[in-house]
Amino acid sequence: MNVGSWLLWGFVATVVLTTLMAATQGLRFTRMSLPYMLGTMFTPSRDRAKLVGFGVHVVNGWIFSLLYVLAFEAWGRAGVLLGVAIGLVHAAFVLTAGMRFLPGLHPRMASEDQGPTVTRQLEPPGFLALNYGVRTPVSVVTAHAVFGAILGAFYAVVRG
């Protein structure tokens, strides 16, 4: 495995994904903000949550990019289409299983069954994160496809 290439392009892909999602949020395509959702796991302060969440999101991005890289190494090649394919699977996982489990993992997220409580007040994402706007799946799928494309295009597979 090419560790240097993974660290560099994993970071770049994460930054681009974060930027794309923040842009779609700013343009009111979606209210979903993964850094904010991650940050509120650690602190109720909005401003601090955005900062902490950004750091956690970058680390998460690196970790997830490792899975992409391991897949490329297993296949012995990388490429844009392969990257996009993994990105789509990744997005599907985030939108379905990830969003479904999130209320159980997140200490400040309300559940659809119980409703809000004193400690759990953050709106849950719901199926395909549609609670955050009907265009949320488009935003998530696009961002993850680009994430995969960057890794696929630029990660240099170690030739055995």
Place this chain on the structure above:
Amino acid sequence: MERIGDHAAIGDGRTVALVSRGGTIDWLCWPRFDSPSVFAALVDDEAGRWTVAPAGPFRTERRYLPGTNVLETRFIAASGELVVTDLMPIASDEERRRLLGPDHEILRIATCRSGEVELEAVFEPRPGYGRERPRLRDAGKLGIRAETRGGLLTLRADFELRIDGGRAVGRVRLREGDARHLSLTFADAWPAILPPLGASEDALARTAGWWRRWSDQIRYDGPAREAVVRSALALRLLVYAPSGAVVAAPTTSLPERTGGALNWDYRFCWLRDAALTMRALVALGLRDEADAFVSWLLHTTRLTRPELRVLYDVYGNAPMAERTLDHLSGYRGSRPVRIGNGAADQFQLDVYGEVVDAVAHFVRSGGTLDEETQQVLCDFGEYVCRHWQLPDEGIWEPRSGRGHNTHSRVLCWTALDRLLMLHEKGHVRRAPVELFEQNRAAIRREVEERGWNAELGSYVSRLGGSELDAALLLMGWYGFEDPRSERMRATCRRIRERLGARDALLYRYRSGDSPGEGAFGICSFWGAELLALGAGTVDEARDAFERLCGFSNDVGLFGEEIDPDTGEALGNFPQAFTHVGLVNAALSLEQRLRGEKPLEHEVPSRGEEPVAGVVT
């Protein structure tokens, strides 16, 4: 449709909702003052409302919780008594760090105080100035959701609500001691925060505490203290907290004449209004808002400096272009309803004097000016020197064209006079003194020669003219004329003769520009203040002031104008300008009653203590 003055205002430093006597929120723009409306029944019955009130007939009594902008409406029905408490929750910085709370929320808490009352709630959002009819979706424990173009509305209640077309309705019978809570939140950019309804009482306590801590800072012990505190609270509602901008009013197109077309959008920051507001708050000892406004002013004017625009949006950008919303029927048929304001393109020279004078008051209260601010102020002065001879639209913003307005000339004089004073006392280190002095003297000469009509025995609105307007009363206020001088007393008498209505009310002018409009709130208070400043006796001043205070609505709020026939509020509501007039008149009257020298424009030398007796 309820009358303008039948409303009370609640807010959170970002926007304001108007609540009617009947328990209906029929004006709300979210997330900020100039956003499209969610409820706008005040300008069209079909444009959205949210009612929480007894199901049958009732009469109401209202009040704000003392020292707060939390509204309490008491519904007295045949079977019992219901109290609805309305608020937009606010948290301190420390509480924000500790608690995850929604960005935008309205809480309505209904408590049965005696007997039995059937409570009815009708939620009918029509976002986008009534053009959107969002689909309401029941999300179970997460409430009733309405996805709109602007964001997500979530309504929750601790009783059953059912969706009925584009409305959510619910009824519940309450017995003595029972309480029900309703929460409406708005999420535009982030996932919604949905506070549990059981925490509503905590939010009420936090919000009331926040407002009380704020109003406890008010330093005023003169006449009509309650009206002055209410005015300060109303002015604080109009401050957009994230930037420090002050909007003129939270509404658009409430008419200056019912049924007429004098309907304007006031949800922007006029530098003149904001400067006057800041000065009133500083005089009451509320320095935080003054600091925020000076910062906002520096930030906002960066792109156009030294030229000042007449009005800005809350973040200092040019406001949206003026246009009409022809699908709205208007308040009691007063069409058109406008959004945006065409006055943004006008040339109004008095703004420079207002801003520089406000900064001088800021310095008097102990504020200091950094190098950048000093330079900006000098740039304003040089701009005034280059432009004061030009005709402008002036304070009343007529759409009929420019003229050589006496008031604008006096405010140009004021700008240069205050700058020279600030320089003399060391607050503005480098200033072109000779240039400022020459122009100040030239303006005075022109106003004294051409602004005075010897035949009429009065100053006049336009140089060489014979019309009067109430802004001439400010010549004494700004120190251009001694309020006790023969010329000022004569002008005051003429204005009362020509512009006076009953009970100390004054029209701003009587010309073809605004036919049929009401008496102007702030002008009426200017009249009372000039009496307090020396143009009349103490008793005359106090009598005029008290009679004018009597024109507020039941919770102490004023609109822009007052119908002299009925006493009803007219124009956008509540209006910063009128409340500023009330505060300033009260302060001048208090000084006169204490025997203090009124109308102090002096600033202390740099390093000295703030001027005593005015602001501490």
